[in-house]
Structures are given as structure tokens and as C-alpha cells.
Amino acid sequence: MALEIERKFLLPRFPKAEIEANELVIRSEQRIEQTYLAIDENEELRVRRLTDLETGQVTHTHTFKSGNGLVREEVEYGISADIYAQIVSAFGFTPLTKNRITATWNGRTIEIDNYDQIHLSVLEVEFPSLEEANAFQAPEWFGEDISSQKQYSNKTVWKQLQGEKWQDK
Template sequence: MAIEIERKYLLEAYPEDLISEGTIVVEKEQFIEQTYLALDGDQELRVRKITDLKSGQVEFTHTFKNGWGIAREEIEFAISEGLYDQVVKAHGAIPLTKRRVTARLGNTIIEIDDYAQIHMLVLEVEFPSMEAADGFVPPAWFGQDISTEKQYSNKKVWRDLQQQAGRES
């Protein structure tokens, strides 16, 4: 099982100025619909529909994650549109949606997730090791480090959406 090591930051505003001046170079933009199929403690099973906003290309993934915080086990693989549609329809849940911008900030790849349903901006940085994650010094504009704050986790936000809609999660 692969280990995903990432830090997350709560952005106060989208960094338009840094993009327009070339400090941040946008590589791709995607629209992601994410639905959780099962949640148990620190384990999660989810599916995603990912649409590339430039090309219109769509991919579907199925992901298992285990653990909490900065480093977690992750298995992700592609699934067919038909399988995705079946499990989402059978589950009947409201997907968590976000616009993801993947960009370069110097030698660092960043992902900015804009959650329109809940008016939240989160910036993620993935690392090859815990040492790299621990040694990372973010620019001040990254905002609060929320890497270990459960209230900002995708699964918590998704559960809240289900409860607001009167659905079980």
C-alpha cells in the first residue's frame, strides 16, 4: 500500500495576483465530484469523477485510505463510468464538489481546492517523505496549517453535507 504524505493549509483568498504575475504557474484545472461509500474510524472508501476543465476528459477513480493526519495509506485505481454511476446511484448521496487547480510554485507542486458548497479554499502540498513534510516552511499566504484538524477533512465535510440534506451518512 502506498503512503500519501501531505500538508494542508486553509487559504484566506484565491492567489490571483501570484498567478497573474507568474509566481504560481497553473498546470491543470479539474472539477471533482467525490462520494464516500464507507467510513469506519480512520478508514474510508470513496469514488471520484474528475473532469479536466481544459480538455473535457473525464476519469473515474476508486480510493481506499487508512490513517489520519499527514501520512496515510492510500490505494487508488481507475474504474469505469458505468461502475461509478452504479455505486453513486445505489448510495444516493450528495457528492462533495471542488474545483482543483494544480500548479507550480517554484519547485513545489501545489493543489488548490475550491469547495463552492461550503465556501472553503484549501491548499495541499504532497511530499516524498515525512522528513520533507516536517522540514517544509510554507509562505505566510498559505494560511493556517490544517493537516491534522479533522473538522477540515473531506470526509467530515461530506458527512456534514449529507446531514444538511437530511441523509444518513
């Protein structure tokens, strides 16, 4: 299992000035639809449909994550469009949808997620070690560090989107 070490920030505004100043260079943008199959306090199973907005290429993934906070274990692999469609239709949940911008800033890869169903923009930075993640000094424009705030996790936002449907499962 691979370790995912990341910090998340509540992006207060789109970083237009940083893009114009060439401090932030956009590399790609994807449309993401994700649905959770199982969730508890420490683990999650989800499927995603990812569409590259430049090329139109569509891929599908199945992901298992374990843990909370800055460090989590993650296993992700590709699945077919047919398997994705069967899983999503079998559960009948509403996918969480967002656009993800992948960019380079100060030699680092960052991801900016702009959600559709709620007013929320989150910036994520991944790190090779916990020490590097803890030592990282984010610029002010990243916004508040929400790495340990569960209310901003994708699975929490997705559960709220499901309403009573999730409560019945």
C-alpha cells in the first residue's frame, strides 16, 4: 500500500494573480465524478470517473484509503467504464462532482478542487515525508490549513450530499 501524505487548504479565491505572474503554472484540468461504496471512520472505498478536459480522455478508478489526517494508506487501480457504470447504478448514489486543476507552484505539484454541489475550493499539496509536510510554510493565498478538519474531507461532503439515502444504508 502506498502512503499519501498531503496537506489541504481552504482556498479563499481563485489564484488568478499567481497564474498571471507565472508563479502558478496550470498543467491540466480534469472533471471528476466520485461515489463512495463504503465508509467508516478510518477506511473508504470509492470509484471515480475522470475526464481530461483538454483531450477528452476518460478513465475510471477504484480506490481504497485507510487512515485520517496528513498520512493515509492508499491503493488505487484502473477499472473499466462498464464496471464503473455497474457500481454507480447498483448503489444509486449521487456522485460528488468537481473540477481538478493540477499545477506547478514553487517546484511543487498542487491540485485545486472546485466543487459543484457546494461552494468549496480546496488546494492540496502532497509530500514525500511527514517531516516535509509538517515543515512546509504555505503562502497566505493558500488559505486556512484544513488538513485535519474532517468536515472538508471528500467523504464527509459526499455523505452530506446523499442525505437520507446514506442514512438508510
